[in-house]
Amino acid sequence: xxxxxxxxxxxxxxxxxxxxxxxxxxxxxxxxxxxxxxxxxxxxxxxxxxxxxxxxxxxxxxxxxxxxxxxxxxxxxxxxxxxxxxxxxxxxxxxxxxxxxxxxxxxxxxxxxxxxxxxxxxxxxxxxxxxxxxxxxxxxxxxxxxxxxxxxxxxxxxxxxxxxxxxxxxxxxxxxxxxxxxxxxxxxxxxxxxxxxxxxxxxxxxxxxxx
Amino acid sequence: xxxxxxxxxxxxxxxxxxxxxxxxxxxxxxxxxxxxxxxxxxxxxxxxxxxxxxxxxxxxxxxxxxxxxxxxxxxxxxxxxxxxxxxxxxxxxxxxxxxxxxxxxxxxxxxxxxxxxxxxxxxxxxxxxxxxxxxxxxxxxxxxxxxxxxxxxxxxxxxxxxxxxxxxxxxxxxxxxxxxxxxxxxxxxxxxxxxxxxxxxxxxxxxxxxx
DNA sequence: CGTATTTCTTAACTTAAGTGAACGGTTGTT
DNA sequence: AACAACCGTTCACTTAAGTTAAGAAATACG
Numbered sequence: 470x471x472x473x474x475x476x477x478x479x480x481x482x483x484x485x486x487x488x489x490x491x492x493x494x495x496x497x498x499x500x501x502x503x504x505x506x507x508x509x510x511x512x513x514x515x516x517x518x519x520x521x522x523x524x525x526x527x528x529x530x531x532x533x534x535x536x537x538x539x540x541x542x543x544x545x546x547x548x549x550x551x552x553x554x555x556x557x558x559x560x561x562x563x564x565x566x567x568x569x570x571x572x573x574x575x576x577x578x579x580x581x582x583x584x585x586x587x588x589x590x591x592x593x594x595x596x597x598x599x600x601x602x603x604x605x606x607x608x609x610x611x612x613x614x615x616x617x618x619x620x621x622x623x624x625x626x627x628x629x630x631x632x633x634x635x636x637x638x639x640x641x642x643x644x645x646x647x648x649x650x651x652x653x654x655x656x657x658x659x660x661x662x663x664x665x666x667x668x669x670x671x672x673x674x675x676x677x678x679x680x
Numbered sequence: 681x682x683x684x685x686x687x688x689x690x691x692x693x694x695x696x697x698x699x700x701x702x703x704x705x706x707x708x709x710x711x712x713x714x715x716x717x718x719x720x721x722x723x724x725x726x727x728x729x730x731x732x733x734x735x736x737x738x739x740x741x742x743x744x745x746x747x748x749x750x751x752x753x754x755x756x757x758x759x760x761x762x763x764x765x766x767x768x769x770x771x772x773x774x775x776x777x778x779x780x781x782x783x784x785x786x787x788x789x790x791x792x793x794x795x796x797x798x799x800x801x802x803x804x805x806x807x808x809x810x811x812x813x814x815x816x817x818x819x820x821x822x823x824x825x826x827x828x829x830x831x832x833x834x835x836x837x838x839x840x841x842x843x844x845x846x847x848x849x850x851x852x853x854x855x856x857x858x859x860x861x862x863x864x865x866x867x868x869x870x871x872x873x874x875x876x877x878x879x880x881x882x883x884x885x886x887x888x889x890x891x
Numbered sequence: 892c893g894t895a896t897t898t899c900t901t902a903a904c905t906t907a908a909g910t911g912a913a914c915g916g917t918t919g920t921t
Numbered sequence: 922a923a924c925a926a927c928c929g930t931t932c933a934c935t936t937a938a939g940t941t942a943a944g945a946a947a948t949a950c951g
Contacts, residue, residue, distance in 0.1 A: 569831035615826035620780035
């Protein structure tokens with residue numbers, strides 16, 4: 470038990486974690502300014518976690534209170550209907566995900582998995598309630614972040630509704646070219662709302678047009 | 681000028697407005713409890729507005745700080761690309777809309793119009809900043825509301841991605857049957873991501889299957 | 892009340908996505 | 922090294938949405 474604690478300390482205090490602490494504080498500083506005491510209070514919550522590629526963070530049917538914030542790596546949300554995976558979102562560096570089931574307090578309708586070795590910030594809603602009431606400026610940040618995410622997601626949704634699969638692929642190529650490299654094609658396809666075969670065909674079509 | 685003020689008083693203090701005040705307070709009471717003083721402070725902001733069908737609340741290219749909350753009636757957001765209207769959302773009773781351009785402080789990419797005679801709550805972001813700092817519990821409500829809306833919109837987006845136009849129409853028939861009655865078909869069609877002709881065809885197809 | 896405009900539907904044809912199957916290429920496992 | 926599992930691509934065929942056009946129905950307006 471004592472040995473375990475030691476190893477935990479070593480893990481948590483090594484270089485990559487120190488770097489991630491700064492990455493987080495840089496992000497937060499865009500919204501509010503924290504005192505050293507407040508920073509230490511945040512760190513003492515032990516919210517930084519290394520997660521191996523392939524780890525499933527949430528399964529359909531489970532209750533959860535956990536939110537995730539990707540400091541490094543990539544997580545993905547997907548449904549399984551008729552035995553078929555339908556990927557609906559990817560969250561990469563500096564992107565936050567609070568699963569709807571955490572808000573609605575109902576069983577999750579989807580899965581979350583880690584598709585790269587990642588470093589995530591994992592918080593739970595009880596903790597957030599406490600932090601928000603103790604540090605009102607933290608709640609202000611959460612409010613602003615939610616409002617920003619809501620607006621951003623609205624634009625993504627609108628764009629999805631008003632464009633064809635081919636146009637969506639071209640837009641993705643512009644806006645998140647990294648995703649096309651780091652994510653398997655069949656997951657990208659369902660993210661674009663089509664089948665893997667259609668994505669292959671569509672890419673061939675685009676190449677043809679270029680020449 | 682004086683006469684105008686009188687007529688304004690008459691408008692704002694008639695029965696329908698009194699009813700709407702209560703509708704709003706009932707809604708708020710699900711999140712926080714307000715004292716009589718706080719209620720009066722809210723009312724003194726003069727945020728209740730009657731809006732005639734057809735009124736355009738926001739145009740592409742405009743800057744705006746206004747958010748809307750429908751107490752009665754329906755508003756709609758739409759883009760115009762290549763001279764064609766693309767409707768992306770409807771907001772009816774007890775639904776709130778903060779246009780993305782208000783958050784990003786950039787010119788609006790879309791239009792908002794009132795498609796029924798409506799009673800709206802119209803707030804602007806300066807006002808909200810002030811109210812939030814004066815009444816912290818109001819900010820708490822905003823945070824919770826944003827988080828809920830984000831989760832709800834995420835589910836809508838996921839559902840849109842993972843279903844066919846026909847399935848989307850059938851889902852809408854279940855979840856918001858009123859929309860199908862109160863909204864013109866061609867606006868519904870683009871809301872479903874298809875052309876009006878396809879919606880007609882799709883409905884005929886469904887009727888055929890039933891028989 | 893009658894005309895103009897908008898809205899909805901239908902139809903024929905085009906285009907693109909879904910489906911099922913097959914084929915190489917890669918990865919992972921024993 | 923051999924095998925299985927998975928992945929991406931291609932092809933032929935099916936299905937559904939886009940496009941263009943025309944006409945009927947409903948609505949708005951003078």
